Amino acid sequence: MVISWILGALSKSIGRSVIYCNSAHEMWKELDERYAVSNGAQLFGLHKEISEVHQGNSKIAEYFTKLKMLWDDVDALCMVPLCTCYCDCGAPQKNAAHVLQQRVIQFLMGLNENQNFSSQGHGQTKNFKKSNVICNYCKKPGHVVDKCYRLHGFPSDFKFTKTPNKFAAQVDSGPAQQSMVPQAGSTPEITPEVYSQMLSLLKTPPSSDSQTDPSYANFAVCNVDSVIDIPCLVCAKARQTRLPFPHSQIHSTVKFQLIHVDIWGPYKVPTYNKFKYFLTIVDDFSRATWTYLLTNKGSAFDFLKTFIIMAENHFKCPIQTVRSDNALELGLSHSATSFFHSKGIIHQTSCAYTPQQNGVVERKHKHLLETARALLFQSNLPIFFGETVFSLQHISSIAFL
Numbered sequence: 001m002v003i004s005w006i007l008g009a010l011s012k013s014i015g016r017s018v019i020y021c022n023s024a025h026e027m028w029k030e031l032d033e034r035y036a037v038s039n040g041a042q043l044f045g046l047h048k049e050i051s052e053v054h055q056g057n058s059k060i061a062e063y064f065t066k067l068k069m070l071w072d073d074v075d076a077l078c079m080v081p082l083c084t085c086y087c088d089c090g091a092p093q094k095n096a097a098h099v100l101q102q103r104v105i106q107f108l109m110g111l112n113e114n115q116n117f118s119s120q121g122h123g124q125t126k127n128f129k130k131s132n133v134i135c136n137y138c139k140k141p142g143h144v145v146d147k148c149y150r151l152h153g154f155p156s157d158f159k160f161t162k163t164p165n166k167f168a169a170q171v172d173s174g175p176a177q178q179s180m181v182p183q184a185g186s187t188p189e190i191t192p193e194v195y196s197q198m199l200s201l202l203k204t205p206p207s208s209d210s211q212t213d214p215s216y217a218n219f220a221v222c223n224v225d226s227v228i229d230i231p232c233l234v235c236a237k238a239r240q241t242r243l244p245f246p247h248s249q250i251h252s253t254v255k256f257q258l259i260h261v262d263i264w265g266p267y268k269v270p271t272y273n274k275f276k277y278f279l280t281i282v283d284d285f286s287r288a289t290w291t292y293l294l295t296n297k298g299s300a301f302d303f304l305k306t307f308i309i310m311a312e313n314h315f316k317c318p319i320q321t322v323r324s325d326n327a328l329e330l331g332l333s334h335s336a337t338s339f340f341h342s343k344g345i346i347h348q349t350s351c352a353y354t355p356q357q358n359g360v361v362e363r364k365h366k367h368l369l370e371t372a373r374a375l376l377f378q379s380n381l382p383i384f385f386g387e388t389v390f391s392l393q394h395i396s397s398i399a400f401l
Contacts, residue, residue: 003027004382046074054110056133057144067107245356252285256317259283260361261324263300264369271386278389279303280368282361289364291393293386300329301336308343323348325358368392 002024007015014031021027050070055063112133134141138150145151149158252258265277275293279300282289292303308319322345324330331340331347340347350357372388 004380006031007382043074043077046070046077050074050106055112057146060111063110064107067103067110071103248359252283254317255285256283256311256315256319257285258321258323259319260358260364261304261322261330262358262361262365263294263297263327263330264365265294265297267385269385271384275386278386280361280364281307282364284360289393289396291368291390293390297327297329300327301331301333304330305339308345318343319345321346321348323350323358325350325355326352 003021006024006027007019010018018027018030021030050067053063053066053070058066133144135143135148136145137148149155250258260282261279263277263279267276270276271293273293274295277294277297277300279292279294280289281291281304290307292307294300294303304322312318322331322340324347326332326349331337332349337347355362368389371392372385375388375392376385
């Protein structure tokens with residue numbers, strides 16, 4: 001169970017390198033020896049990332065959190081040796097103060113331009129300013145578009161240095177005017193009174209004047225009462241994007257009178273024998289199913305020829321019709337056409353981009369895949385999808401017989 005958890009957390013390339021370990025302890029020890037090693041490249045990457053971190057549009061607390069996480073990673077890679085001589089020189093405290101001072105400078109260098117910090121020392125004042133934030137709306141520095149007064153309105157206590165312009169008029173608007181303007185993203189509230197009025201309007205039949213008016217929108221196609229009780233047929237048809245496919249009227253009367261053929265794949269994880277596809281053959285009369293694992297699509301027709309010969313020899317029933325999609329490997333090649341002509345087999349193909357016409361084998365694929373996933377989840381086994389599908393088809397054939 002632990003091995004399965006570790007393999008699920010690793011990438012494909014790393015998982016293949018440790019999949020043959022005998023125990024979870026051995027696998028974890030090998031991964032620890034391989035990747036739990038700090039080096040100069042990691043330290044260089046952390047310092048470079050620290051130098052590129054800026055406040056930007058984030059808050060000061062979020063900006064400090066980013067730096068604090070990077071500083072903790074640096075401390076984990078570079079363990080500072082502790083003094084064990086119990087001297088009174090104060091070197092560890094001085095080193096800690098020096099590191100803290102360096103990190104304060106790094107923090108101040110990444111702040112925005114509008115964040116000003118002054119520090120007085122030795123009779124001098126130093127201002128720290130960094131970055132150049134410009135609003136994308138008013139094109140003025142010092143703020144971002146989320147805090148632009150010209151876009152979101154000036155506050156009531158804002159002091160104008162010049163004559164207020166048209167943007168300041170947003171502050172003088174009273175509560176009555178603000179209530180008339182819908183806010184962005186707000187949802188209009190429908191009271192019971194408004195709902196009853198709308199319902200009465202819908203139930204009222206249109207007058208003769210409105211019938212003659214060409215601009216009248218005849219939205220009362222279906223009665224409101226019928227919509228509530230019985231679904232409207234017109235509304236259902238209006239929501240259809242394509243016509244429904246009728247049920248097939250072709251039904252076989254004997255075995256192997258019609259077979260359905262299709263290929264599924266490729267699967268992302270190949271089997272032990274490098275199989276990534278599987279060919280499915282379904283008899284239309286008995287719904288018996290045969291599955292063949294494939295390494296590539298080019299070998300599909302060879303298995304189909306083998307199946308046709310096997311049906312003639314073992315079941316004494318020649319196959320009359322083969323139905324598939326327009327795949328070249330399932331009978332559209334010159335050699336496949338010659339084989340079908342020699343056997344007297346009719347090859348039916350579905351229309352392009354219409355898998356519904358080959359729905360028998362498509363539904364069989366869906367049944368096989370869903371049942372295979374259920375078997376894998378129930379057994380808690382690693383992903384052996386091809387073997388699971390092949391075993392499932394074998395079990396189904398036994399149950400069918």
